[in-house]
Amino acid sequence: MFATKAIERTLEGGIKKGIIWHTQGSGKTALAFYNVKYLTDYFQTKGVVPKFYFIVDRIDLMDQAKREFNSRSLMVHTVNSKDELVNDFKVKKAIHNLTGNREITVVNIQKFKDDTDVLRVNDYDINTQRVYFLDEVHRSYNPTGSFLANLFNSDRNAILIGLTGTPLIGKDRRSSDTFGDYIHKYYYNASIADGYTLKLIREGIETKYKIQLEQALKEVEILKGDADKRLIYAHEKFVEPMLDYIVQDFVASRKRFDDHTIGGMVVCDSANQAKKLFEIFISKYNPNQKTIESVQPYLMVAEPSAEYGNYQSKLTASLILHDIGNKSDRKQEVEDFKDGKIDLLFVYNMLLTGFDAKRLKKLYIGRVIKDHNLLQTLTRVNRPYKKFRYGFVVDFADIRKEFDATNKAYFDELQGELGDEIGTYSNLFKSKEEIEAEFADIKEKLFSYDLNNAEIFSQQISQIKDRKTVLEIKKALENAKNLYNLIRLYGHFDLLEKLDFKKLNHLYNETAHHLDKLNLIETMQNNVDTTNLLNVALENVLFMFQKVSEQEMVIADQLKDTLRKTREALAGNFDQKDPEFISLYDELKRLFDKKNLDEITQEDMKRNIASLQQIFDKVTELNRKNNLLKAKYANDAKYARLHKRIMEKGTVSKKESAIAESLMDIKNQADDKVLINSKLLDNEGYFEKLMIRMVIESFDKIKIVLEPESAKYINSCLVKEYINEYQGTPKW
Template identity: 40%
Template sequence: MNQFNEKTRVQVPAMVHLLRLGYQYYGKISKTGQNKIYDPTTNILIDVFRQQYKKLNPNLNDKDVKNTLLEINDALRNNDLGRSFYEQYLVSSVKKLIDFENIDNNVFHFTAEFSCINDDEFIPDLTLFINGLPLVFIELKKPNNKNTLIDEQKRMLEKRMPNKKFRRFLNLSQLMIFSNNMEYLSEDGIRPTQGAFYATASNNKIFFNSFREDYINGEEFGFYKQFEYKDIDQQQENKILVDFKCIGLNETSEYKTNIDLLTPTNRIITSLCSKQRLLDILRYGIAFLNQVKEENKNTISIKEKHIIRYPQLFALYALRNKLEQNIKSGTIWHVQGSGKTALSYFLTKFITDYYSKQYIIPKFYFIVDRLDLLEQATREFEMRGLKVNKINSKNDFKEHFKKQSAFENNDGKLEITVVNIQKFDVDDADDNIFKYDLKSQRVFIIDEAHRSYKPEGSFLGKLLSADRNAVKIALTGTPLLKQDKETWKIFGEYIHTYYYDKSIEDGYTLKIFRDDIKTTYKEQLNKIYDDIKIQNKVVNTDDIVEHPNYVEKLVEYIINDFQMFRINNNDNTLGGMIVCKTANQARKIFECFDKVQINLNQITSKAKQTNFNVGLILHNYEDKEFRSDVINDFKYNCTVDLLIVYNMLLTGFDAPRLKKIYLARQMKDHSLLQAITRVNRPYNEYRHGFIVDFADIKDNFEKTNNKYIQELNAFDVDDPSIGIRTNFYEDLSVKKDDIIKEIKEIENKLFYYSIDNLEEFSHEISNENDKNKLLDLKKAITKLQEFSNISILIEDDELKDILSFIEPNKIRSIKNEIDNRIDFINIQDDFLNKPVHTVHVNNILANVIFSFKLVDQSLMDIISEREDVDIKTKCDLLVKRFSEYKKYSDTFEFKDLKTQVLEKIKELRIKPATDEVELKKTIEFFKKISDSLNELERIDNKLEKKYDGDIIFVKIHKLLQKPKKTTNLNIKVVDKLYVDEELTLFELLSHIKKELNTKTQNNKDFLANETVVQRATTTLIKKFIKKNNIENISEELIKYIAKTITKEYIEELNK
């Protein structure tokens, strides 16, 4: 094979995969086509655009087309991330650029290496067009490329996005895909190093989103397997190969591997660029944000462009399925921090379109139960361009409900009314205001649907009865589980779910660490309790935690700890929150904070002195405008360092810079999860949020976590060069017999690797994370390369013949792939092993009564055992897989695994796993079995290839690999032959297979007499052993081999 590179491994296969999706290859576009084939300022394909634009707008002429192109060009010049182009042209219904209703009215093209040039240049690997508009570009890397996706992310952010010369190209592009054709690494989180990701252009950050299809019928890749692909057009395929100088590539095994439907790159292209999906994403999944922020007393505007996250997209699809079944209520359970406000925005676009096809206009109500959440939601929706109607009183609400019109603005903007649930508290006499207009459909989106509303006579009851025909969508990250108050019972079954573990893997939320406080500190606090109680025996706990002695020591610890937190992370933008046990304790902390800070500064070196600014948020402290200013100063202006709260801001408060909470009160159930997940939003490249636990929440957390686990289960949904030789000819003096023996050992070591297909080999080692195994493999390959060079150097035909099992020109590529994998693991290890955060407070006040130290950090696993699906689903999937595993079900390995699973299921029926520890062990068990079965299937597939698909001899091979324990054979001898020397077994069976097939073809009655077959097989075995000088095989073992071969051979051929 002449080429094994990025072009042949990922770029060309991705282009061919697009043919399956119905795209047409436009051809390679050169600069000579400027102003003829394409517009060089935008890369729009002129003729394709002209034909399609006139087709979709038949009343327009060529002059209109030319004017529209000029208008588009002007719109793309704007420094608005393409918002004017998107809103005025791309999704406009006035002059259609795309027919979103009828896919077949559009044409889809692609090309590769199409330069974006405007006094500067960048060249995307692939460009995808709809009706001549270049709306998608794809950047591809080969697996284990040292230039990781992080580098690509950085290049986009630092070089391309700020470059005004690329503005029109990037404003026109709506979707960007980046892939190194590797599976996701769960530890990557917010810093992706491998996988296939998508993004859209933005000024300040390019967030790489992963994409995972929802399971279909219990299958992870169900969507891809059910997708209706088109046959590959061979004429277009050949043109691609010619244009990119890859003639003959389609005849290689690597090419066949790389055009597989299920490669990571091909999967994400199907998920995002299949025609209907791409149109849905363009129509519903783009959001432009305009955020206003104060900086140095100046108001600045920050523009961002967001693309829909995959769980949000699937929530839209799931909702559509419910509506089509005339189910108008349900719960969307998406983890905190996964973007539920953004989801609500996408819902307004999606539902508006859904009902407009029925000539019904939806009216949207976003319902909250707190003023701060109302303000936050209003701000978030307005940032995204929605017209927000504000309801100031119950009377306003009544009047608004009476209106028959769906829109109150003249700009054609989508509208949403943000309303506090208290406004639904109307008298029974007012029920006539809810009279329904058949041309409109009210849609209630209930935010934070885990609130403990009273079931009877409550605002919730008024909401549910206000319009019984309304669509009611409840959003929550922590549904209520208390009996008779369960969220799903109130608002309807779960429409879609998205859990903590997936959100963490996708980088939308962070893992949380709990910081424990050293015992000496707790002892000193207990001493304070005792001292105060001596003075006043009737004092209660609240009085103790509000006492100046207690409060000042608490503040002292927080100041020192928070200072070290910032110093260790070298980041003064990090924010904190103090969650108090009582409202009065919050006031006391606020009142004494500056005094304690001044006292500490007097005894602290200047370099470690602090000037923290704190803000107090209580419902009865100052007024609403003051609290709003404090919150904005914390969230956006970074002029408040720590917030002091009691009940407010513990749910729904979204401030990414908040990375540490000092929890001084006991909490439980959903309130606890809501509070601690305030710190789980991504911020810069931090991988964790932190909870400093003064209230000993560990037990409550575990109890709460276990409750959610049960609810989820109920809902079925080193130096790499060490030891490696580099001198190829050092062993020229070694005896040839020793070299041959060593080559055989290496061949045996490579038995289950696809050394005949570099791409499959690359995939196999990409799943190997044990660096020692890779180093051992590299050592073997290096040795093999050495022997290959020796055979050429000394022109030894015997050595060349023994080395014929591997192509010499592939040895170096295999070694390079192993090197790439080792380097890649080293890069990941460097990142993962980098210290996250360490706090050292060593006897901070040596002569003071109290001393404080952080003694322990523990990871808080929030429902993290749900790696893919729940335990029940894992059981069902495994049982299904075992039942479908029929070809080799008699083999020892299969029976061993199956027995383990059946025994575990029996054990779980007798004693189900209930607590978190047992659940984790169970999940780990099923994962281990699943991994073992995956490896067994991989080995079976390799054996089938080696035996040319002859399952009879694959089965015989597996049976002889490890005979049943009931036999009387010498196990050590058997192990040496059948386990340690798998290659010998393969060569023996291949020889016998050939000979027996010949005998069967020449003599049709050969199989009629089992004794004759066994005697002939025994003779063949003995001849093979003698010819190949195989030692230590007893007569008993020979008889066993012959008997096994005879039995299976006759049984299979007589079926």
Template identity: 25%
Template sequence: MTAQPEQLLENNLISQLVGLGYERIILREEKDVITNFKQQLEKHNQVSLSDAELNQILIYLNKGNTFERAKTLRSRIPYVNALGENKTIQLIDQKKWCKNEFQVANQISMKGNYDNRYDVTILINGLPLVQIELKRRGLELKEAFNQINRYQKHSYGTGFGLFQFIQLFVISNGVNTKYYCNGRVKDRSFKQTFFWTDITNELITNLADFADDFMNPCHLSKMITQYIVLNDTQKALMVLRPYQYYAVEAIINQVKTTHEYGYIWHTTGSGKTLTSFKAAQILTDIPEVHKVVFVVDRKDLDTQTAKEFNSFSKGSIDSTSDTKTLVKQLAGDRKLIVTTIQKLNNTISKSYYLKDMAGLTNQRIVFIFDECHRSQFGETHENIKNFFKGCQMFGFTGTPIFAENAGTNEYGKRTTQMLFGKPLHKYVITDAIKDGNVLRFAIEYIRTFKQKDQILDIEIEKIDEPEVMQSPIRQKAIVNHILQNHRLKTHNKEFTAMFCVSNSDAAVAYYKLFKKAKEKGLHDLKIATIFTYAANEEQKKNKDYKLYANDDALGMVAEDAGPYLSKYKREELDDFIDDYNKMFQSNYSTKDSTLFYQYYNDIAEKVKNQQIDILIVVNMFLTGFDSKTLNTLYVDKNLKHHGLIQAYSRTNRILNEVKSHGNIVCYRNLKSATDEAIELFANKDAIGEIIEPPFEALDAKLKEKYDELIAIVPTVDNVNQLQNEEEQAAFVKAFREVMRLINKMKQYGDFDFEYLPITEFDFDGYKSKYLDLYEANKGLTSGATPAHSILDDLDFELELIHRDEINVTYIMNLLIRLQSAPVDEKASQEKIIQDLLNSDIQLRSKKELIDKFMQKNLPFITNADDVMEVFDDFIQTERKSAMATMSAEEQLDSDKLEHIIGEYLFTNRQPLRDDIVGTMLVKPKLAERSNKIERITYKIYDFVNTFVSGFAGRA
């Protein structure tokens, strides 16, 4: 059989689950689910519940969102029995996770806004906790993902809302299977769905194999009770990925069975903080473990990690503000502590703390060291090991120290394995790229200087004499190159960039060049810089920071260790911070370490929030800093080994479809160093897996995908002749592949439509037809029940459509030209405007508006200089009219509606349901409320897209 029907897939899965120990049960509708829930609850708790007692429990359970219900699931549920006694019951056993009742049902029907029938449901103690959605082979997995979103939207809240207790979803088409956490639909992304693997990171994609491993009752219950984190800050559930699970299990097993050390090698960007938190959290529950101490090597990471840990579990830890506080915490009752290695070293090396610390010498303390490739190779490590004789040490690193990249100090060459023992689990960069957890790198090597009028080839070695590399002429050429290419690299500043340079002299020089160019009006970029102006007291006394005795000249990436800068450099830095203060109305300086530390933190936040376009750094931010919005690293610094991988990895965090890779622009010869680093931390054959192919290879791939497109629709007009949804879906998939490739290619300096197999004219034409299909199949504002279309489940990836260089102002300039154009050119210029309106996703929402202006207003404007002013008045009038129409059609309080729209624009958060209900002059019946809220929400979005987005600073 070439295509496995969904029913056969479902039947086979259920048979397999029964074989694994699930009880097969027939549940047709909610009343059956409730009856079964009562029976299973009684069985699990060994009690008998009356109908009145059950009703109390159901009412108690039916409140809160998915996050709050996840907390309820993990707590005991109160009720009052017939004798008036206060009792509680347990919904799931979290400590003995195998001691729960496991059932499987299929085709449960729930009626909410629409009738929905769910494929396969896993019930634990009668509660539906796992939903499995199946599609036949050959269909995109995202179709199952989108269908679950519809279920949640339309029927999960029905009745007593028991389906809102679902913790995990599983989606499969038989050959590909993924899992993910429940949560708010609007926050859910297909990028947060995960494949399961074995312990060696080999994918388990086949449904039958996945069921055997992941759906085993004990394992599934363990994942739900032990490996889902309730993030208090985001109010979201987070499930661990397989490599995180295996790492935690390995550490737990090591602690329970031996006193040996170990380390986890998980590549940068793979979520080591979540992994280490979960390991620490579980370790604190082991009675033999006295304390768990999570150790970082920088003050900023101390605060940052404490913040992240507390987001995973509110109030789980306090960060240690000073050594005295740390001593109190170590001597106190708190089992989980986060601190810096410097403060930890102080507690055992300062004589006045030793009395308080003496009782800990032989205690079973587990130390978890973050980024253990740094600061672990000298005196401090020995001090900790010698003082805490009963301790057990574990390290986390994305780039271990091997013999090949080890520095030399008074203890000789020391590797990560020499200090921590064997790796307990590995997940290297090639694994992460294969799984889609981090992006690949697109690396360009730029020639930057001439000799006797001949450009020297970047591949020539040993051209790094300071007089050449720090030449003002060369530095100016680099700044010019960055300014010419920055918008291209960052998708018109949708993303941000870092520029790492060799030393503070270079940072000063480059900052001044960018500032001078800005004063000349050559750019409008927000540039900031930060570098160490003095080593702090702890670092000066910590010998571990001098890892690379002979590598300072190479600009190795290690956190700043000094030496002190001259007074001149500090004054320069203060001048730059003054510029920053003026730009952001702040008050930072280098006058004391607190203000400088606050400056550091503020820069970190502003880079993450895209408020800084380019951050110039020497060593800071090149390790341990995560920003999904950063996609480009400019490099004028010699890097190698773990320093190179760490620096490059600032750019490769997953964000959206537009961010297809991390851009690395090298102004130095790092080709050999890059290949060597990849070979060291992956393998010698991994270069092609980690680095994006050259432009020529993408061009060849585009030719292949374009041929597939024109085989379906030879011309743009042929899209109109597609006979059915299957043909339309084939076009959508084919053109989507073309868009993805062009999105990547646009970030290369060689990009030019003139040399591509598809012309820009045809690309825009296909894009218009693509958008027509998208809009025809959405019907977002319709209150009627839509017929299901196979196009509904396709991901159109509209992020790839927007043309950053075209906006309302650009269209207005075309309208001005149209107004003053000769009569014989008006038709052609009007067509240009219409084509642009049709081909851009943001401008299409304004098409009707601009068309109306062109027909009703433009012909009567006699002076081209008046076009902007007349258009502004026109927009204001139309905006007020549209607001009044929406208020009248939906019977809404116009002032409250305007307030909601203002809040949405300010916070960029979806309007709350209660706020929308608050605008209604006539409250609808309960059964009609959800439909009306949904309709009004989409009308608000449509209003903003039409009358606000793109008009900032105009009307």
């Protein structure tokens, strides 16, 4: 809103061009979207019709912008050739869609080329105002080139709003010299404070691996002599240990953050290194993965580490280079990465700018990247994602010198460019002072607890009944885990000696388990709806005993396993309003209400195992019967539930076969209508009227005359089932 108001003030001042400097990841496309709406209303008061254009410099960014605008319900018109652009300029209307909805035209700057006179030939319409949003004005908009000149000449009266996250501010060329003064500025610190972007953590590679890579480098240099460094860095003797480190670090990161959805990207030293990394990855880590182009097996690889072998699933990867596959193939691979179907990307020059994937949280830098391109690359991992507080950069190339130089150049230039505002521009990386302050705060919050002895710590937190207190402990431990790499990076080795960071994972897990137990107790005491019970991971309740013998541990494992089986059986039931299911739930509730599971004796455990086994057996039998009934309705759980409700009511018929015949007739008719037009379900009242006739007629066919109350009950249940399914809401 502040930027929008700044644009309005600029226009009111008679100025028609300027730059919006919003840091990378802060939502410049979203800004354009909101201004289409705002400026449409603004110009309407002046009797002017605006025509909006969003101009990009790459085809993939054109597709990305189109998706983002469409996701916000803004109509998008695309221009795919110069002739289409010329025709678009000649058309005296602001929109191309027939619905009258707001619209923006997305076009590649390269369409503004050659024959500039043709672009000028348009009967000027005083009531039309073109508004150009130019994306990433730090890149391809060279004032000495023809594209920008053609754009300016296309309509000298157009409003030009440049969007950038890292403007060019060097001595030779500044973005502001071309596009005018800054309309609005939004730096890293403000974006981070507002939650639009994350700070970054640079992780230097561990010493033992650094030594291993240096040794590999020496071996290759002996083999290759004075060969080009790029050839050396692409040699398998160097590439394989580098890849091993990346895979092990990536797997360890997923485990450490307890999030197996995050993705990683490896920025390689050369295209050849990227190809070799990918070749060895496929041969060593996932030989069965399908790839765009066939990959020759690399037979000299060592076995994967035990940590990778124990990981929950094989990792997948993609090689994104301009000469691998075609544009369509690469586009699909990138989309698959965004959707979580691919774990790692190996790149050289592609995807370093403009690529936006929120799940990308680990960036492996294999070469030094220069100037503002370095900032562009680093900010690929600064998008907010779930509960992550940082993006992580693993630095193989030691970018610190280049980053410091780039950052210093920015600060020096910003001093002249922005004057007093330099104080509001903050470093992209977390500062040493911030780390020290945060660590001191964590130590203070955990002061009361024994962090050196896991058993004592477990006893201490098990006595806490206040959920909020346990939540604070969990958060502090999580923050401490995140700071581990920062402490190593800045050489605070005295802190590492005072605290066993490997033990922190164990303490964190115990705290999380205790929190699960408190959540479960709260759920039981508040008698929350049964569906909430299934969201509590019962099998993760932590069993802690003052005296633990081998026999007790065996029994505890058996209890935990029985609890897990029971939970899975309960979760597998699709009719949780069934009186029989509710009865089983109540049995489970009574079992938990007796006493805390972590304070019970061997005898208690044995009794609980027997009780749980009985519940498990009953739920399994109930599920078996439910599935048999569901099969009668082509595995449609909606009608199986409705069948059971009708039988429980007992006012229609005692013959299940007759009820099934009627319901199948209704199902066939209703499914056909919904399939043809799912929008029927947006109007519940209309859908109810449509269905009541089907219900009555279908039962009439088998000579069952429904009482009005019965007809209304069946129809109400049926309509609710369809609408819940359509809206994705829980079962009634």
